Amino acid sequence: MTQTYVLTDLDKLEAEAVHIFREVAATIERPALLFSGGKDSVVMLHLAAKAFWPAPVPFPVMHIDTGQNFDEVIEFRDRTVERFGLRLIIASVQDDIDAGRAKEIGGPLGPRNKLQTVSLLRGIKENQFGAVFGGARRDEEKARAKERVFSFRDEFGQWDPKNQRPELWSLYNGRHHKGENMRVFPLSNWTELDIWNYILREEIELPELYYAHERTVVARDGMLLAVNRFIQPQGDEEPFDVMVRFRTIGDATCTGCVESHATTPADVVTEVAAARITERGATRADDAISEAGMEDRKKEGYF
């Protein structure tokens, strides 16, 4: 057979992500990778390990810990970080609340997604990180669709959508002054389906929550929420058992699950390919706040 010298779309996405990891490691001092144990951050870490083989990943990982996580995910996080032999830095939202730097909204069980920004910026500052890798994808949300791969943040960690650096070819400008930093998104051009196809191909281990399992849930605001120590039935809500899986994993207080019988990566690929609702639309109460929810949070310094 004639060699056609063509990369498949997954190989191409992988090559571009590897290029981005190497570019940051070569040009920016003290990078770190945001790692929550969620599927995008797991894929990102897998790619980072491939980029520097046979050397270890040359930067630490950081988790912005809201204190409202699924227990299984924290267990998975610690196991994975140990397997890769990496240093884990935890920036705790609870610490910031206790110190009065962040103010709880709606009591101890209220949403903490917005509060993560405070801890993230503190983590970056304390560790003097010049670049932070995030697993955000442009297909996730309309404000993300316009963000650069190398996204400049000023000394207050803020994103200015109208004043982004032009980004051409694969020439990335990561220059910044002390105190400023870059957010770098190696998965920018991946879609949810690409992520799952890659997980399938590379046999990447994920927290079990991503696969169908039986769970007690309540229906609230058009979503299914898992009953746990953060979420309890309210009013006339009737908890019920059903086969579900999580399409995204955020805080246990606000991440919904979807009915599913997909128990393997291949099942999930089939399910995602047929899905008619975006993953954030299906499972994130926090994005539904306003038409510009993500845009506003990003401007304040969110990923």
Added chain:
Amino acid sequence: MSQLLRIATAGSVDDGKSTLIGRLLFDGKAIFEDQLGAIETASAARGFDGPDLALFTDGLRAEREQGITIDVAYRYFATPRRKFIIADTPGHIQYTRNMVTGASTADVALILIDARHGVLEQSRRHAFLATLLGIPHLVLCVNKMDLVDYSQERFNEIRAEFEAFASKLEVPDLTFIPVSALTGDNVVTPSTAMPWYEGPALLGYLEDLHVASDRNLIDARMPVQYVIRPQQADFHDFRGYAGTVAGGVFRPGDEVVVLPSGFSTMVTNVWGPGGSKLDEAFTGQAVTIELADNLDISRGDMLCRPNNRPTSTQDVDAMICWMDGDLTLDTDTTYAMLHTTRDTRVSVKELEYRLDINTLHRVEDAPTLALNEIGRVRLRTQKPLHLDPYRRNRDTGSFILIDEATNNTVAAGMLLGASQNEPNIVWHSGAVTREHRKTKGMTLWLTGLSGSGKSSVAVEIERRLVASGRPAYILDGDNLRHGLNADLGFSPEDRKENVRRVTEVARLLADAGVVAIVSLVSPYRADRDAARAAHEDDSLPFLEIFMDTPLEVAEARDTKGLYAKARAGEIKDFTGINAPYEAPMRPDLLLRPSDGDAGTLAGIVIDRVEQT
């Protein structure tokens, strides 16, 4: 095997561009129900009937409020056959920088034309920028066909008008599709309203578009991005040069040269991401290469092949697009430059002209470049660049300029080649060397008596070479005397001049990658030797092929009746009769009629050509 296709679109809402993209995504089932719900809510709030598909592509609140698109938005969709990334940019002149950004990585550009208005200034500007950025395929979507009664005549009119304009640009591949984004005609499904159009619908075209041969697989280039040295027990001596292949193919065993040092060594291993061992690595792959020798190699160095190197120079000519809104081009300052993985400082020696992107006129006395302006500049870099012209290679021919105070990216540039105005640059064009050409040129010099069979063999050689994909061209002595050599007779002096001119033409053809087949009596040994020397001076292969047909055989053939006339004294200076023929002492090939017919003799020559 699913492949990625990157599409750049440019246009304004008036062209129906957003509606077209919305239609592709909607009919391609890439708009999700919750997104559609949000669009329906927003459309209702603005007082529209039904969902305005354009709202889907307007991401930021500021844009929705002002009804504009302020930046490049990336959209993703996939069909069972392909994954698509759309870089969507607004079309107004003040967004040239966004268009350039979106176009920089695109395989294909979609340009929308409103069928009612025809080719506007904006359409021409988009086409120009697409070709400036080297997008290999251009598709003109003639939109709103429903508003011109699906008229074939109108479509052909627009097509002719655009083709006339495009002839001024370097457009490698141009396609026209009549569509209606609003009704969906020819977007995803072929239109029934335009039976006169026999081409594919837009989506079908995009799914089938062949882009594999757009990449440069000839010039092996790998800019070293990062050096991997694990310094661990398992890989104690491992030293890998990581980078993304920017051209050609690298294989274990290949001899490579490292620039700028010029040291040569051999590739021992090629590793894919994660340590998959590869037989070869080609353009676009992120790899790690191990080399046989322990050389001092660092980020910014370039691996290439010894007989195919990029141009290395500190003086370059380039087209740049200015991208900063606050600063303008300053010839008194230095900028930081990023080219491949190489960082250097650069000063702009001269702004040669600003290009008016609407008229394509050159403004020679432009004082500077401001936001969205494009011009040609001469640059001097602090460290040498290892570059190929942008037309040849988008990866090794592109760069950005960064303002050192603000760290902002202020310009994007496309290299034309080594600067022509610098005295230290040799005349040899510098932009394209012989190795850059796809085919290897040479000269086959067939000498022999009139009627010896040179022309018949030459015709057969040319036919076979061209059929095998190798460019070839006959320079026939008789034919050239109708034009190039019409002023020459048959005296020894004129014959010498005749050979000199044919030599020069053959040399140019060979240099351009063509096999020049000279069919010329060329009776004087000294003239033929001069032709050979001229080629050898230029390192061009030259084969002297002697058609050793005895005079009596040639005279017996006398296909043109010339021998008879010569014998009758009607022609003077006829070689073999009343002028000498000096047979070659050591021809590269000797062909005799007894060896076979013209086809057989041509076969012998071609075997030799393929060995050369």
